[in-house]
Amino acid sequence: MATTLYHEPVLLAETLAHLNLEPGSVIVDGTLGGGGHAAAILERAAPDGRLIGLDLDSDAIAAAADRLQSFGDRVQLIQASFRRLDDVAAELAPTTIDGIVLDLGVSSYQLDEASRGFRFSPGAESPLDMRMDGVGGPTTAANLLASLSVEDLEQVFSEYGQLPGSRRLARAIVARRNSEPLETAADLIDLIGGLGIGRGRRHNPATLVFQALRIAVNDEMGALGDGLQAAIRVLRPGGRLVVIAYHSLEDRLVKRTFRQAARGCTCPSEWPACTCGILPSFEILTRRPIGPGPEELERNPRARSARLRAGTRLEAA
Numbered sequence: 001m002a003t004t005l006y007h008e009p010v011l012l013a014e015t016l017a018h019l020n021l022e023p024g025s026v027i028v029d030g031t032l033g034g035g036g037h038a039a040a041i042l043e044r045a046a047p048d049g050r051l052i053g054l055d056l057d058s059d060a061i062a063a064a065a066d067r068l069q070s071f072g073d074r075v076q077l078i079q080a081s082f083r084r085l086d087d088v089a090a091e092l093a094p095t096t097i098d099g100i101v102l103d104l105g106v107s108s109y110q111l112d113e114a115s116r117g118f119r120f121s122p123g124a125e126s127p128l129d130m131r132m133d134g135v136g137g138p139t140t141a142a143n144l145l146a147s148l149s150v151e152d153l154e155q156v157f158s159e160y161g162q163l164p165g166s167r168r169l170a171r172a173i174v175a176r177r178n179s180e181p182l183e184t185a186a187d188l189i190d191l192i193g194g195l196g197i198g199r200g201r202r203h204n205p206a207t208l209v210f211q212a213l214r215i216a217v218n219d220e221m222g223a224l225g226d227g228l229q230a231a232i233r234v235l236r237p238g239g240r241l242v243v244i245a246y247h248s249l250e251d252r253l254v255k256r257t258f259r260q261a262a263r264g265c266t267c268p269s270e271w272p273a274c275t276c277g278i279l280p281s282f283e284i285l286t287r288r289p290i291g292p293g294p295e296e297l298e299r300n301p302r303a304r305s306a307r308l309r310a311g312t313r314l315e316a317a
């Protein structure tokens with residue numbers, strides 16, 4: 001594991017402020033990473049606040065265990081997905097959960113650690129793995145590239161990467177794999193470069209392709225949808241949920257889920273009266289998403305795309 005800083009926590013002051021921490025607060029950090037947010041939460045909730053930390057990645061659990069050692073039995077760490085928050089709450093948590101933080105995506109450690117295959121720098125001989133949990137996930141990026149149809153590959157690139165030329169790339173991958181498999185990041189980057197797609201655009205096309213594959217490999221949108229619903233369910237009334245998203249797909253899903261929970265009723269808008277009887281379960285605290293200020297961007301350019309949204313669980317639900 002890298003000895004340098006595992007991950008610089010993003011929008012830290014804003015996260016702490018929206019969690020509304022007090023001594024004794026019980027907080028779930030669903031995306032522990034290197035434990036940066038977690039350490040600050042534990043300090044703010046001293047002397048007896050507790051933190052339950054989840055991460056899919058065993059490297060993250062090990063790094064956070066090291067970093068949070070001094071907090072002793074105020075910390076419990078579990079290698080699990082935040083989409084299992086209901087089970088985790090039932091197994092571990094006390095009667096109340098006062099706050100939940102989800103800081104989505106990958107950590108700097110995961111991006112920088114070549115063996116994980118998230119890296120898209122030219123010439124990278126890293127394997128096309130991209131599983132968040134490093135070992136146990138169902139499939140790797142190389143498996144997807146070797147097995148999906150042209151249509152399915154196109155859908156992954158267009159939906160999760162918004163990549164111009166998605167169909168051309170999908171076709172080129174299928175043509176290439178018939179003679180030679182795509183196994184390393186360099187194989188894929190060379191193929192993308194040779195097609196000239198997305199040239200001159202704001203985002204490097206390889207960045208978009210790698211993002212799309214990572215989202216598909218880890219079913220990130222499915223996990224986020226399940227995790228947000230579970231988070232709202234398990235919070236105590238008045239408890240806080242803070243979510244930091246790093247691309248528009250994630251942020252849109254957070255915004256929609258918050259709005260639906262704040263609305264309650266799921267009846268079609270053209271119906272004259274509500275028949276579902278579902279009450280609002282959530283109040284949105286951030287009218288607009290909060291991004292990093294100039295000082296944070298100067299210190300940590302990787303915070304560039306971060307968008308924080310927060311809300312509170314309502315009594316009536």
Ligand SMILES: C[S@@+](CC[C@H](N)C(=O)[O-])C[C@H]1O[C@@H](n2cnc3c(N)ncnc32)[C@H](O)[C@@H]1O
Pocket residue numbers: 007008009010030031032033034035036037038054055056057060080081082083103104105106107108132223
């Ligand atoms: C941006 S990092 C979090 C960094 C952390 N807040 C810190 O201060 O160090 C995101 C982390 O979430 C983890 N992760 C992503 N999806 C997850 C999921 N569905 N369940 C649990 N952890 C997940 C990743 O493995 C990664 O370690």
